[in-house]
Amino acid sequence: MSEDLKDYLExxxxxxxxxLDRYFGDAFGELFxxxxxxxxxxxxxxxxxxxxxxAESVRPGSSDDLMHAxxxxxxxxxxxxxxxxxxxxxxxRRGAPTVHVKWDEPTAILAGDVLYAKAFEFITHAIAxxxxxxxxxxxxxxxxxxxxxxxxxxxxxxxxxxxxxxxEYIEMAGKKTGALYAASAAIGGILxxxxxVQVDALYQYGMNAGIAFQIQDDLIDLLAPPEKSGxxxxxxxxxxxxxxxxxxAREKGLDLAQYRRSDLxxxxxxxxxxxxxxxxxxDAVREIAEEKVATARRALSVLPECTExxxxxxxxxxxxxxxx
Numbered sequence: 001m002s003e004d005l006k007d008y009l010e011x012x013x014x015x016x017x018x019x020l021d022r023y024f025g026d027a028f029g030e031l032f033x034x035x036x037x038x039x040x041x042x043x044x045x046x047x048x049x050x051x052x053x054x055a056e057s058v059r060p061g062s063s064d065d066l067m068h069a070x071x072x073x074x075x076x077x078x079x080x081x082x083x084x085x086x087x088x089x090x091x092x093r094r095g096a097p098t099v100h101v102k103w104d105e106p107t108a109i110l111a112g113d114v115l116y117a118k119a120f121e122f123i124t125h126a127i128a129x130x131x132x133x134x135x136x137x138x139x140x141x142x143x144x145x146x147x148x149x150x151x152x153x154x155x156x157x158x159x160x161x162x163x164x165x166x167x168e169y170i171e172m173a174g175k176k177t178g179a180l181y182a183a184s185a186a187i188g189g190i191l192x193x194x195x196x197v198q199v200d201a202l203y204q205y206g207m208n209a210g211i212a213f214q215i216q217d218d219l220i221d222l223l224a225p226p227e228k229s230g231x232x233x234x235x236x237x238x239x240x241x242x243x244x245x246x247x248x249a250r251e252k253g254l255d256l257a258q259y260r261r262s263d264l265x266x267x268x269x270x271x272x273x274x275x276x277x278x279x280x281x282x283d284a285v286r287e288i289a290e291e292k293v294a295t296a297r298r299a300l301s302v303l304p305e306c307t308e309x310x311x312x313x314x315x316x317x318x319x320x321x322x323x324x
Contacts, residue, residue: 001314001318001321002314004307004311005311005314005315005318008049008053008311009044009045009046009049009315012045012048012049012052012070013043013044013045013049015067016045016048016067016070016071016074017040017042017045019067019068019071020036020039020040020071020074021040023071024036024039024040025040030103030107031107031110031111031114032114034099034102034103034107034108034110034111035111035112035114035115035118037096037099037102037111038078038081038082038093038094038096038098038099039074039075039078039115041093041094041095041096042094042095043074043094045074046181046315047070047073047074047076047077047180047181047184048070048071048073048074048184049070049315050073050181050184050185050188050206050209050312050315051066051069051070051073051184051185051187051188052066052067052070052188053188053308053309053311053312053315054184054185054186054187054188054189054192054202054205054206054308054312055188055189055191055192056192056306056308057189057202057300057303057304057306057308057309057312058188058189058192058193058194058198058202058303059192059193059194060306060308062191062192062193063188063192065126065127065128065191066126066127066128066188066191066192068122068123068125068126069122069123069125069126069128069136069187069188069191071122072118072119072120072122072123072140073119073140073180073183073184073187075115075116075118075119075122076115076116076119076140076143076144076180077180078115079112079113079115079116079119080112080147080151080180081093082098082099082100082108082111082112082115083108083109083112083151084151085098085099085100085108086098086100086105086108086109087151087155099111099112116144119140120137120140120141123136123137123140123187124137126191128190128191128192128193129193132190132191132193133191135190136187136190136191139183139186139187139190140183140187143179143180143182143183146175146179147175147176147179147180149175150172150173150174150175150176150177150179151176153168153171153172153175153176154172154176157169157172157241157242158239158240158241158242160242163242163247163250164242164247165247166244166247166248166251166288169242169243169244169247170211170244170288173210173211173214173215173244174207174210174211176214177210177211177213177214177217178206178207178208178209178210178211178213178214179207179210180210181206181207181209181210181213182203182204182205182206182207182210183203183206184206185202185203185205185206185209185312186199186200186202186203186206188202189202197302198302198303201299201300201301201302201303202299202303204295204296204299205296205297205299205300205312205316206296207296208292208293208295208296208299208316209292209293209296209315209316209319211289211292212289212290212292212293212296212316212319212320213319213320215244215285215288215289215292215320216289216319216320216322218236218243218244218245218285219245219282219285219286219289220322221233221234221235221236221237221243222234222236222237222245222273222276222282223273223282233269234259234264234269234272234273237256237259237260237264237269237272238259238260238261238262238264239260240256240257240260244285244288245276245281245282245285248281248284248285249276249279249281252279252280252281252284253279254275254276254279254281256272259272286320289320290320293316293317293319293320296316297313297316297317300312300313
């Protein structure tokens with residue numbers, strides 16, 4: 001990641017954190033404290049950054065009017081995390097207890113619902129043309145439905161009695177992860193007054209970037225040491241999840257069934273990784289992610305050359321080079 005992009009992301013995260021603290025820092029009542037818990041626990045704030053960079057790429061100076069919309073996308077992301085943690089039974093998130101652990105499951109469900117509702121309230125506070133705000137709200141609504149569908153598909157993969165195909169995984173990743181990045185970019189373009197070609201290009205940028213992001217997450221789960229990733233290394237492999245890695249391994253004739261055990265030792269995991277690398281599975285999966293990145297970068301070509309467009313270009317490259 002370039003220093004310029006790193007500085008931009010840090011500044012944007014600070015701005016988002018300040019606004020979140022202003023509205024949620026003194027939350028009154030247990031439900032609103034639960035809603036604020038994960039929201040205030042930090043994060044890279046990548047989706048707000050994508051929205052603001054997209055807006056600036058379309059109309060310089062427009063991002064100052066759109067901070068509420070940027071925060072709305074972070075609220076949307078956080079509501080999905082709260083609900084995902086319940087479904088996955090996760091105990092920690094961003095170094096803090098998950099909401100359903102700190103409170104209880106009913107409170108966590110309602111806390112997520114509060115953030116879902118607040119996201120729509122905040123996006124209407126963006127300073128933009130009324131028609132643009134209506135389009136932005138409609139896109140966010142469609143996106144929330146897509147995220148839910150993607151999450152349901154992901155869960156269904158785990159219990160499916162058939163082999164999941166690669167294209168199905170890509171479709172799931174597009175809905176579960178790509179859709180919110182796509183909405184972040186496109187909503188930034190819409191609220192900044194972008195034309196249909198620009199908005200569609202930004203949507204395609206975000207969708208492909210998000211799919212690449214999800215694929216890299218799966219690679220991180222397999223390859224990154226816990227101290228870097230903050231996750232249990234190889235958890236997808238242990239649980240037998242039908243990730244793109246597992247699907248590609250099957251297509252190349254590898255049987256990973258012997259590694260579907262919670263008590264898998266580090267040595268056995270290393271052996272599994274060696275098998276996957278030797279068979280070309282890891283390289284093949286990386287190549288798919290790189291293709292999505294290339295598609296995302298090509299989409300940006302319709303935008304005028306500027307620093308913000310370059311940041312978007314650099315950001316999607318970071319999506320597949322990050323190790324945590």
